[in-house]
Amino acid sequence: MISLLLRDMKLAFRVGGGALTGILFFLVVVTIVPFAVGPDLNLLSKIGPAILWIAALLASLLGLDRLFQQDREDGSLDVIIIQPRSITAIVFIKCLSHWLANGLPLIIATPIFGLFMNMEPLAIGAVLVTLLIGTPAITFIGAVGAAVTVSLPRGGLLLAVLILPLVIPVLIFGVSASYGAIQDPAPFTSPFLILCALTLFFSVLGPITAGWMLSQSTD
Amino acid sequence: MTDTTTKSAGFWAWFWDLANPTRFLGIANWLIPVLATITFILLGIGLYLGFSAPQDYQQGATVQIMFIHVPASWTAMMCYSVMSISALGTLVWRHPLADVSIRAAAPLGAAFTFLALITGSLWGKPMWGTWWVWDARLTSVLILFIIYMGLIALARAIEEPTAAARSLAIITLIGFINIPIIKFSVDWWNTLHQPASVSRLAKPAMDAVFLYPLLTMALAYTTLFFTLHLMAMRNEIFRRRIRSMRMSAARKFENQPVGKRN
Numbered sequence: 094m095i096s097l098l099l100r101d102m103k104l105a106f107r108v109g110g111g112a113l114t115g116i117l118f119f120l121v122v123v124t125i126v127p128f129a130v131g132p133d134l135n136l137l138s139k140i141g142p143a144i145l146w147i148a149a150l151l152a153s154l155l156g157l158d159r160l161f162q163q164d165r166e167d168g169s170l171d172v173i174i175i176q177p178r179s180i181t182a183i184v185f186i187k188c189l190s191h192w193l194a195n196g197l198p199l200i201i202a203t204p205i206f207g208l209f210m211n212m213e214p215l216a217i218g219a220v221l222v223t224l225l226i227g228t229p230a231i232t233f234i235g236a237v238g239a240a241v242t243v244s245l246p247r248g249g250l251l252l253a254v255l256i257l258p259l260v261i262p263v264l265i266f267g268v269s270a271s272y273g274a275i276q277d278p279a280p281f282t283s284p285f286l287i288l289c290a291l292t293l294f295f296s297v298l299g300p301i302t303a304g305w306m307l308s309q310s311t312d
Numbered sequence: 313m314t315d316t317t318t319k320s321a322g323f324w325a326w327f328w329d330l331a332n333p334t335r336f337l338g339i340a341n342w343l344i345p346v347l348a349t350i351t352f353i354l355l356g357i358g359l360y361l362g363f364s365a366p367q368d369y370q371q372g373a374t375v376q377i378m379f380i381h382v383p384a385s386w387t388a389m390m391c392y393s394v395m396s397i398s399a400l401g402t403l404v405w406r407h408p409l410a411d412v413s414i415r416a417a418a419p420l421g422a423a424f425t426f427l428a429l430i431t432g433s434l435w436g437k438p439m440w441g442t443w444w445v446w447d448a449r450l451t452s453v454l455i456l457f458i459i460y461m462g463l464i465a466l467a468r469a470i471e472e473p474t475a476a477a478r479s480l481a482i483i484t485l486i487g488f489i490n491i492p493i494i495k496f497s498v499d500w501w502n503t504l505h506q507p508a509s510v511s512r513l514a515k516p517a518m519d520a521v522f523l524y525p526l527l528t529m530a531l532a533y534t535t536l537f538f539t540l541h542l543m544a545m546r547n548e549i550f551r552r553r554i555r556s557m558r559m560s561a562a563r564k565f566e567n568q569p570v571g572k573r574n
Contacts, residue, residue: 237486241479245469254462255483258455258490302482309478 094182097173098190104163105194115152115195116202122148123206134211141210142220142271148206149199149224150231150264154256156195157235158242158249160187161307165243170307180304184240188232188300196228219274219281223288227267230292233299234259240306263291331408333549340542347539354532361525368522377435379525382510383533385428388456389491391421391537395463396488399481409545411477412552414484415467416544420537422460429453440504448497449505452490459487473552 106113126144130136164170173183203224207217238256242248266288273281330336362379395417401410432450433443444450463483470476498507509517510526518526 237482241466241483242469248469251462251465251469254458254465257462258459258487261455302486306478306482310475 094178094186097183097186098193101187101190102194105159105190113198115156116198118155119148119152119199119202119206122151123209126210138211138213138216141207141212142216142275143268144210145203145206145220146224146227146264146268146271149203149228150260152199153196153228153231154235154253154260155249156191157232157239157256158252159195160191160232160236160239161243162239162248170243174307180308181300184236184300184304184307185296188229188236188296192229192232196232200224200228213275216271216275219271223267223270223285226285226288226292227263230263230288230295231260233292233295234263236299236303237306240303240310243307244310259295263288266291327407333409336409337546337549340546344539344542344546347535347542351532351535351539354528354535358525358528358532361528365521365525374435374438375522377431378522379529381428381431381435382526383530384424384431385453386530387533387537388421388424388428388453389494390534391417391424391541392456392460392484392488392491394541395421395484396491399484402477402481403485411473411480412545412548413541414463414477414480415473416548417541418460418463418467420540420544422457422464424533424537425453425457425460429457445504447503447505448501449494449503452494452497456487456490456494459490463487473555 123144126140127137130140161170164173174180176183200221203221204217207220212220234256235252238252239248241255242252245251266284269279270281270284270288273279273284330339358379362376365376365379367373368375395414398407398410398413398417401407402414429450432453436445437443463480466483467476467480470479497503498505510523
């Protein structure tokens, strides 16, 4: 298991890995926003948590098709699937390594982008924590979509469309918790706890479903 | 001597008889015209009752949009439920026609959802003053539309029909969580869309003069859906047969010696 984790992380940071392209996309989206809405710092700080969450969500969605496709292309997916270990555990480890390689860099870059959006430290901290809890949920849900679209050309776009309805609650509660931390009457704890619950729920459901799909696919 | 003849499956024998596409086509060939006739009659009665219903004291004549909008949204949700049951049929019982049912129903469901969204928007402008509002009911129906389009895209992306069956079934079942959200959205959230007035535990809150046209149109939409669904399933079966015939013709052509090919 550890060796699978380390292998995936090494592959992700190598030349063809694309892990760091996710941060670049995050940066691009955050940069585009002031061009569109104007440089008014007050407005930017008001929509800052939402924009950071949207950008992180998009960057995660676009990186998800790499979850299984690279392994399928060189044939190692078949080798991994026929292992005697439980396929659910294998998919869980792959999701974990995918999040460590793709999601964690986004989270590390968040404070800088929070400064771009003129957010106060408390807001940046809230977004940081909610992204830390919420992006694994996106990866686990995305595993199901990735397992379904692994053999399709342009599967990445279709994957984003398919899992969008499930990812929306994560976005809703993540942004709600972020705003709850900075706006007085809005609660922080309830949306945050629901976000934690969503991540835990999908950390079980995602790998089980994705593992089953992978073991059923003949391709 | 043991009885070696196969026992019939009893009550469920008809369910597995239908798994044979030819038998299904035989049943569909007489059932579709029957359902279509019933649909036309019910639509006629429903539209007549609907347009002869009195004008609402508050809404005026626009209340008659309800007779098109509400059954459309009910049918959209019912279609997704039919697809979910078919998805269970694929995954649990491996019924061969369940996959055909999902593929056939997805565009129909998308069309009914689109109709519900458009007619609802046309009704909302005179009623609420806005074409669209992001409340729970409208947003979740829009999500349902996105789910339908995603399923159609997935069905078209995989060329081999049987390979797509499992994927379609899983994604359909995953999306089913949206149906209770749509149904209870007006109870759980503060919405602009009105709460449930027909399918409640208490009596329906609507007067009979509006309720009867509504229920007639709902029944008409249901028979319309099943007519179109059977027609679409028939087309899908034919499409798969054409595909196999094409492939076997190509194989035969390939297997002939080069000089004999014409």
